[in-house]
Amino acid sequence: MNSYTAKITITLRSSILDVQGKTVEHALHSLHMPQLTNVRIGKYVEMHVQAPDSATALDVATTACRKLIANPVMEDFVIEIAAAEGQLA
Amino acid sequence: MNSYTAKITITLRSSILDVQGKTVEHALHSLHMPQLTNVRIGKYVEMHVQAPDSATALDVATTACRKLIANPVMEDFVIEIAAAEGQLA
Numbered sequence: 760m761n762s763y764t765a766k767i768t769i770t771l772r773s774s775i776l777d778v779q780g781k782t783v784e785h786a787l788h789s790l791h792m793p794q795l796t797n798v799r800i801g802k803y804v805e806m807h808v809q810a811p812d813s814a815t816a817l818d819v820a821t822t823a824c825r826k827l828i829a830n831p832v833m834e835d836f837v838i839e840i841a842a843a844e845g846q847l848a
Numbered sequence: 849m850n851s852y853t854a855k856i857t858i859t860l861r862s863s864i865l866d867v868q869g870k871t872v873e874h875a876l877h878s879l880h881m882p883q884l885t886n887v888r889i890g891k892y893v894e895m896h897v898q899a900p901d902s903a904t905a906l907d908v909a910t911t912a913c914r915k916l917i918a919n920p921v922m923e924d925f926v927i928e929i930a931a932a933e934g935q936l937a
Contacts, residue, residue: 765884768857768892783893787912794898795854795912803857803890804872809883823876823884 762843763808765820769829769836770801804828813840851932852897854909858918858925859890893917902929 771777777799784798806823810816820838829836860866866888873887895912899905909927918925 770892770894780893783917784895786916790912790915792908792912794908795895796898797894797896799894801892801894803859803892804869805859805886805888805890806873806884807886809885819881819883823879823881826879827875828872 760809760811761816763810763813763816764841764843765804765806765808765816766839766841767804767806767820767824767828767836768801768839769804769824769834771799772833772835775833801834802828807843808840813842816840849898849900850905852899852902852905853930853932854893854895854897854905855928855930856893856895856909856913856917856925857890857928858893858913858923860888861922861924864922890923891917896932897929902931905929 780798780800783800784796787795808816808819810819817838817840820840824836824838825831868889869887872889873885876884897905897908899908906927906929909929913925913927914920
């Protein structure tokens with residue numbers, strides 16, 4: 760068994776209005792940063808995965824996203840698997 | 849002026865207890881995924897930046913993080929600047 764780190768980025772689908780992002784955008788404009796637009800806010804999840812290889816680690820992380828972490832109707836997710844620090848893949 | 853995309857990952861500092869992450873970890877273990885551990889949950893923010901060059905875009909995004917988006921006491925942030933889609937840097 761090897762140890763991997765899964766880095767998961769979860770974003771709202773682009774067709775869905777991001778109310779939190781709009782609010783942050785307005786606040787940034789009030790702080791004199793009008794050059795910042797299209798703010799969209801998502802989630803970032805990092806976890807350790809014990810798996811025999813990186814393909815299995817990706818499978819487990821994908822299952823976790825589908826079953827619990829992401830909302831498959833409203834959100835998209837991208838998973839990046841890396842060898843845990845101080846260890847070779 | 850060019851258009852850049854800033855991708856910002858905000859994570860809780862490792863010394864700070866991540867209660868949300870612990871809760872998700874317990875839930876994953878209840879879903880028969882004990883190979884997932886050390887779950888930590890952060891934020892992901894994406895925004896468009898209008899700037900003459902990528903160094904200025906990074907400066908503006910860093911200021912936005914310091915002033916509004918991240919909590920500098922409890923959180924770390926990493927900013928990645930990319931040319932906006934369909935445009936060269």
